[in-house]
Amino acid sequence: MSKLVYLIPLFPLLGFLINGLGRKNLSKSMIGIVGSGAVLASFVVSVLVFLDVKTNGASVVPLFPFIDVKGLVIPFAFQVDQLSSLFLLIITGIGFLIHLYSTAYMHEEENQHYGRYFAYLNLFVFSMLLLILGSNYVIMFIGWEGVGLCSYLLIGYWFKNNDYNYAAKKAFIMNRIGDLGFLLAVFWLIFKLGTATYTDVFSAASLAKLSAFDITTITTLLFVGAMGKSAQIPLYTWLPDAMAGPTPVSALIHAATMVTAGIYMIARSNILYTMAPGTQTLVAIVGLATAIFAATIALKQNDIKKVLAYSTVSQLGYMFLGLGVGAYTGAVFHVMTHAFFKALLFLGAGSVIHAMHHEQDIRKMGGLKKHLPITHITFLLACLAIAGIPPFSGFFSKDEILMAAYAKSPLYYYVGLGGALMTAFYMFRLYTLTFLGGFRGTHDQEHHLHESPAAMTIPLVVLAILSVVGGLVGIPELFAKDAHSLEHFLAPIFAGSTAIAEHHHLEASQEWILLGVSTALIIAVILYAVNSFKKYQANGSENSGVAKLLENKWYVDELYNTVIVNPLHLLAGFFKNIIEKNLIDGAVNGVGRLVGYGSRQLRLIQSGQVGNYLIIMVLAIVVFILIWFNDLTIVYYLTRLFKMA
Amino acid sequence: MNTTEILFFFLSALAIFSAIMVLISKNPIHSVLWLVAVFFAISGHYILLNAQFLAIVNMIVYAGAIMVLFLFVVMLMNLNAETEPQKNLWMKLAGVISGGCLLMVLVSLVRQATDLNAKKAMTTTGDIGLIKNLGKLLFSEYVVPFEITSVLFLSAMIGAIVIGKKE
Amino acid sequence: MPIQYYIYLSLVLFSIGIIGVLTRRNAIIVFMCIELMLNSVNLLLVAFSKMHLAFATANDKLATTVGTDGQLFVFFIMVVAAAEVSVGLAIIVMLYRNTHSVDINFLNRLKN
Numbered sequence: 072m073s074k075l076v077y078l079i080p081l082f083p084l085l086g087f088l089i090n091g092l093g094r095k096n097l098s099k100s101m102i103g104i105v106g107s108g109a110v111l112a113s114f115v116v117s118v119l120v121f122l123d124v125k126t127n128g129a130s131v132v133p134l135f136p137f138i139d140v141k142g143l144v145i146p147f148a149f150q151v152d153q154l155s156s157l158f159l160l161i162i163t164g165i166g167f168l169i170h171l172y173s174t175a176y177m178h179e180e181e182n183q184h185y186g187r188y189f190a191y192l193n194l195f196v197f198s199m200l201l202l203i204l205g206s207n208y209v210i211m212f213i214g215w216e217g218v219g220l221c222s223y224l225l226i227g228y229w230f231k232n233n234d235y236n237y238a239a240k241k242a243f244i245m246n247r248i249g250d251l252g253f254l255l256a257v258f259w260l261i262f263k264l265g266t267a268t269y270t271d272v273f274s275a276a277s278l279a280k281l282s283a284f285d286i287t288t289i290t291t292l293l294f295v296g297a298m299g300k301s302a303q304i305p306l307y308t309w310l311p312d313a314m315a316g317p318t319p320v321s322a323l324i325h326a327a328t329m330v331t332a333g334i335y336m337i338a339r340s341n342i343l344y345t346m347a348p349g350t351q352t353l354v355a356i357v358g359l360a361t362a363i364f365a366a367t368i369a370l371k372q373n374d375i376k377k378v379l380a381y382s383t384v385s386q387l388g389y390m391f392l393g394l395g396v397g398a399y400t401g402a403v404f405h406v407m408t409h410a411f412f413k414a415l416l417f418l419g420a421g422s423v424i425h426a427m428h429h430e431q432d433i434r435k436m437g438g439l440k441k442h443l444p445i446t447h448i449t450f451l452l453a454c455l456a457i458a459g460i461p462p463f464s465g466f467f468s469k470d471e472i473l474m475a476a477y478a479k480s481p482l483y484y485y486v487g488l489g490g491a492l493m494t495a496f497y498m499f500r501l502y503t504l505t506f507l508g509g510f511r512g513t514h515d516q517e518h519h520l521h522e523s524p525a526a527m528t529i530p531l532v533v534l535a536i537l538s539v540v541g542g543l544v545g546i547p548e549l550f551a552k553d554a555h556s557l558e559h560f561l562a563p564i565f566a567g568s569t570a571i572a573e574h575h576h577l578e579a580s581q582e583w584i585l586l587g588v589s590t591a592l593i594i595a596v597i598l599y600a601v602n603s604f605k606k607y608q609a610n611g612s613e614n615s616g617v618a619k620l621l622e623n624k625w626y627v628d629e630l631y632n633t634v635i636v637n638p639l640h641l642l643a644g645f646f647k648n649i650i651e652k653n654l655i656d657g658a659v660n661g662v663g664r665l666v667g668y669g670s671r672q673l674r675l676i677q678s679g680q681v682g683n684y685l686i687i688m689v690l691a692i693v694v695f696i697l698i699w700f701n702d703l704t705i706v707y708y709l710t711r712l713f714k715m716a
Numbered sequence: 717m718n719t720t721e722i723l724f725f726f727l728s729a730l731a732i733f734s735a736i737m738v739l740i741s742k743n744p745i746h747s748v749l750w751l752v753a754v755f756f757a758i759s760g761h762y763i764l765l766n767a768q769f770l771a772i773v774n775m776i777v778y779a780g781a782i783m784v785l786f787l788f789v790v791m792l793m794n795l796n797a798e799t800e801p802q803k804n805l806w807m808k809l810a811g812v813i814s815g816g817c818l819l820m821v822l823v824s825l826v827r828q829a830t831d832l833n834a835k836k837a838m839t840t841t842g843d844i845g846l847i848k849n850l851g852k853l854l855f856s857e858y859v860v861p862f863e864i865t866s867v868l869f870l871s872a873m874i875g876a877i878v879i880g881k882k883e
Numbered sequence: 884m885p886i887q888y889y890i891y892l893s894l895v896l897f898s899i900g901i902i903g904v905l906t907r908r909n910a911i912i913v914f915m916c917i918e919l920m921l922n923s924v925n926l927l928l929v930a931f932s933k934m935h936l937a938f939a940t941a942n943d944k945l946a947t948t949v950g951t952d953g954q955l956f957v958f959f960i961m962v963v964a965a966a967e968v969s970v971g972l973a974i975i976v977m978l979y980r981n982t983h984s985v986d987i988n989f990l991n992r993l994k995n
Contacts (some may be wrong), residue, residue: 682803682807682811683807686807686810686811686814689814689815689817689818690814690817692818693814693817693818693821696821696822696825697821700825700828711827
């Protein structure tokens with residue numbers, strides 16, 4: 072069965088080619104069928120592969136040699152194991168739902184743009200699958216770059232709006248900064264070990280060859296790559312701007328695919344990270360800082376998608392916290408549950424935006440409960456899941472990470488819990504402002520409110536079910552012995568790390584207390600949020616103080632502009648106006664002018680007088696004779712001739 | 717110093733002097749006449765080398781036909797010392813120096829060729845220059861080039877007519 | 884006669900021809916100087932032909948036709964020179980008709 076794994080990325084690639092090339096000829100329904108069908112086919116194969124891996128274990132499927140030069144062999148091979156098959160399921164499964172949703176959501180687009188959209192979407196899924204399936208860092212890098220490119224294309228999908236183009240460029244450039252780190256790490260690995268294949272790199276023999284400094288540097292550089300791709304401080308600012316793309320794209324990028332690439336990569340390289348405690352601490356701190364930082368910003372955002380975007384950044388922070396404290400299973404678990412409920416949230420938001428005719432400001436919504444019943448219910452379930460209310464999926468995964476953090480250092484736990492409380496607050500602020508209370512938009516909008524078509528609600532329902540029950544694959548030991556099936560499933564991947572890492576185990580009573588307290592706090596925060604925003608009326612007053620700071624996202628974009636972008640602009644301007652104009656152009660033009668001047672002077676020799684030419688000809692003959700008979704004898708005879716005269 | 721040598725040096729001096737006079741005389745007619753003198757001196761050399769046929773041809777074709785043609789043209793244009801265009805002094809000096817350099821280099825080359833030292837040209841004797849011997853060769857081995865020269869003459873004639881024709 | 888005498892004589896005549904070409908502006912004189920150069924070469928050819936004859940007869944009494952080629956060559960040069968002169972003078976006449984001068988400095992169409 073594993074032999075068929077190449078089909079998984081092949082289907083989206085074919086879908087991309089068909090939709091991309093035929094976007095002007097195919098009908099919309101055809102494009103939708105091809106685009107969604109390709110991902111559905113991948114999903115079916117992924118399920119088969121997953122079941123195969125579950126019974127038969129991991130394998131590497133070589134396809135063809137990719138790079139084969141002296142001392143460096145990089146095969147084009149696919150790594151089929153527990154980790155990648157799990158990610159395959161997430162990507163193709165949620166990817167399919169998002170494709171299905173898109174067929175309805177994007178229906179107003181023109182035919183060829185519709186085709187372009189699905190082509191990009193399929194290419195995106197293809198790149199992501201390549202990233203997941205590659206059996207070495209180089210193949211992963213191909214996918215890594217592919218998703219970067221596709222995110223650029225999709226964020227800038229409405230390319231007629233210049234702001235969207237800037238957002239796309241920002242995402243691309245931020246990603247490139249991270250990619251540089253990734254690339255350097257891969258070079259370092261190849262330089263030290265002569266291979267980039269996972270099985271070789273993670274073997275005990277290879278790891279013995281790496282010094283502590285090597286491992287720390289490589290892991291740090293890889294983490295820089297993950298920072299860009301998974302939107303961590305300081306490279307996170309592209310993600311909120313990436314909301315410029317169509318909403319399903321946001322769901323795809325931020326829930327199921329691109330941003331989880333960094334998590335996947337670190338989970339894949341878990342053994343290296345476990346061997347580098349310094350980097351682990353860095354990962355944990357950056358993750359935690361991002362989680363808190365983004366959560367504070369999300370508190371005061373009024374754009375429905377911006378709230379979700381910062382929520383994504385914050386949740387990614389949790390995942391990195393999990394990775395940093397060695398809870399690799401927890402991080403992957405959270406990737407999975409987050410994929411469910413965040414995709415659901417984005418698609419729900421899309422449904423709301425669709426109903427509101429592209430109004431995204433939650434201050435102008437409210438009372439949508441009765442108009443959009445399905446969206447409302449699913450959205451509420453997703454909010455509960457992300458807030459971490461038992462027994463929804465988010466509870467289990469977040470709990471696992473926070474418990475591991477507590478085991479490492481209680482401080483991590485308290486800060487993380489603060490973030491979780493903020494999450495609960497802003498999510499229910501969002502929920503309340505959108506669905507409860509009275510409608511605050513125009514009458515025209517209210518008149519047109521409608522529930523979305525089935526193609527949009529079916530994915531919502533499916534994702535809602537997953538969000539509710541998704542956590543059951545990872546029931547902690549606290550509740551039931553050996554019920555954490557995900558941990559068992561992933562155990563081979565993290566076996567190397569588990570062997571090295573020291574284990575802190577919390578007392579069961581301690582865990583019960585932590586769980587009880589955190590859940591109680593979260594519920595209290597939710598009630599507070601619902602109560603305080605139920606009667607919300609836009610009063611038009613400006614925020615001040617901290618609130619204003621938060622509303623403006625801590626002025627991070629402005630800070631980056633002042634510290635990095637503007638000096639670069641100035642430098643570029645300096646180079647362009649001073650160095651290039653005067654120095655380079657001066658030199659180039661100077662050479663031209665010199666030649667021109669020289670030519671004008673030399674032209675005077677060409678007087679057109681035959682006599683002058685003849686004199687020069689005769690002198691040239693003399694010179695040639697002197698050159699041809701370049702003996703000392705000629706000099707000798709010439710001197711004798713002069714003496715004679 | 718025997719007669720041959722005396723004749724050689726006399727004819728050489730005459731040729732060089734006449735050649736220089738060709739250069740420096742202002743009146744073109746004088747130049748033409750001096751050139752005729754050079755050709756006569758060279759014909760004298762041919763006789764000295766016992767190349768009788770060439771001596772006669774040189775005298776008839778060059779000194780006779782060609783130079784008379786020159787004379788005709790000069791007289792036709794009514795050129796004289798007054799109308800003679802003169803180069804400026806510097807150009808003249810440059811020309812002389814260039815020519816002098818060439819002469820010097822060539823002379824030094826000849827002096828370098830030591831295997832010429834013992835070689836002598838056969839004067840007064842040796843009958844290859846007689847019309848009989850040349851004629852035999854001309855009409856046997858060189859008959860094709862000889863015939864081709866007639867074509868050359870024809871084309872030269874036609875060319876001269878075409879060029880010289882008015883309009 | 885030593886062959887070098889003839890060579891020097893020819894060189895001197897040739898150089899005088901060159902100097903004439905370089906220093907005179909009258910097209911007819913320039914043309915005459917070219918004839919002078921041709922003649923100096925002719926003289927040298929004849930001298931060399933006799934030199935080879937002398938060399939050959941010194942070794943082999945019967946080789947009496949060596950060097951004939953050289954003199955025939957001179958003959959052909961004269962033929963070609965005659966043709967050249969007829970065309971060249973025609974050109975000069977035409978030049979005179981167009982410019983009313985035989986000054987080669989007017990032949991500066993090569994400029995620009």
